[in-house]
Amino acid sequence: MSYTLFVDSSNGVTFNPEFDFTRRDRKIENRHRVRSGEEYRYKWGEYARFSMTVKYLNSADAAVVNSWWATNTDLLFQEDGSGQVFSVHLVNNDLPIGRQSLPYDNQFFGKIELETY
């Protein structure tokens, strides 16, 4: 299954994430349980979170992804063939694509972590 991370239709990186692809959306909410046992839940908001390992990215795509991370670029994320597009930021603490994919010296791998904004 392939996904595309892009700024616009002419600036995108398409990749096939590894099987560790995870979607872990989070809610911002408070839950209160009253003395009778009933629960009151106040949901203030939610956001989507994706994390995935990508391998065999060429050097150009790796450089593009890393530059987006460095410049906090507003990005779009879409599963190819799906109509749903997420507005995301790269939220990695470290440079996302920073290692070579053995045995290739022109293929790179790393972890991409995205959150909607």
Next chain:
Amino acid sequence: MPHDVTSWFISQANRKTQSDIVRKFLIGNSDYGQYVTRWPKWSHRYDEIKPKQIAVTLANEDGVLNFIRETPTYLNTVCKFQFGYTHPTSGDELITLHEGKMLGVSYRDGACTIKLSDRFKQLSERVVGDRETPVDYTGSDYLLTDIAWWLCTSHGGLSAVQSTSNPDIDYETFTGWADQLSSSDNVLAQAYFEGDKVTQALRRIARMSDSAIYLRDNKIAFSRFTIINSFISSLDNSNVLKADIDIRDSDIANRVFVSGRYDVTSDQFAMTVFDEVTESVNSYGLRERLEEDKTVWYVNSVSALNFAQRVTTVRKEPHDHINARTTIANAVRQIGEMATYVDSWLGIDDTFRVMGVDIDLDAGAVALMLNKSQLFNAFTLDVSTLDGPDVLA
């Protein structure tokens, strides 16, 4: 009375699952609620006449709040915290939970923290007279409520508009309080101020009349709580998260002396009255209390006895002080309202008065402070004792 909301609002606030709560933080008329990273908490009490500061932190990574630093005159802007829901046809229905003027702003690590202070701040920055030129209200006998009005307006700089359009003073509660203390009880006093802050002077008046002076919709409100109001909300296991109940021996005062007719020159009180509740003395032992004030004092025994009887009526026995943490549905409650509180474990099923409200807008929880001390049948001055042993001078 609670905030003025529709029954639709109440039904929305009582839902168990809510994902459409609207929270706004207005700087002037512009909403910056989407930038708030942590909504503040604040508390209101019936007897705390002092300014309170709260701080709200907003995300400023895109510089949207830099305008405050660039134009420091924004520091005088009124800011509001609003909460409510969006009606499907009539739009937002919101209540203003807290209002204050911007005190200061700080920028750190991409965040902006704005500090606000409430209406009492202005009164805490003004003094009444000084040692060289005191403000002298001893030339005649004055209604205590008139002295309070002049403190707020002439000395405190608040609006003196005598209608409900007064932007600073809750005129409706003021006239109700004035009617009680003037028309009903004709409480007369004198005062002599030598540099008290306006807030200090108001605290003296509140204490010497057993009145509540508090903020309501960010206006100064005045009340002397007495009989049950018609609107009563309900607190029980279905909406109380947690409750603490205290009973304090220190609440009791069953023989109260009130000194009056103070002479500034001789520094002496010419009169002292007292009231005693025998049943309370028999039950709890003698608990005496002297009320005297050299800044605000009563000029006749009737007024002084009115106060003494009020204090013994309120304090003849200890009351339950209930601190009940509840759901956000109680954000509409205001000080002075009634609430029934039911606790089957402690065997409580009674009506109390709301004496304080704490709001945690971040967690969506409200704590109400309740007690019964100022909740009784219509209060009438017992004049039959004026010629008796109660009047000492």
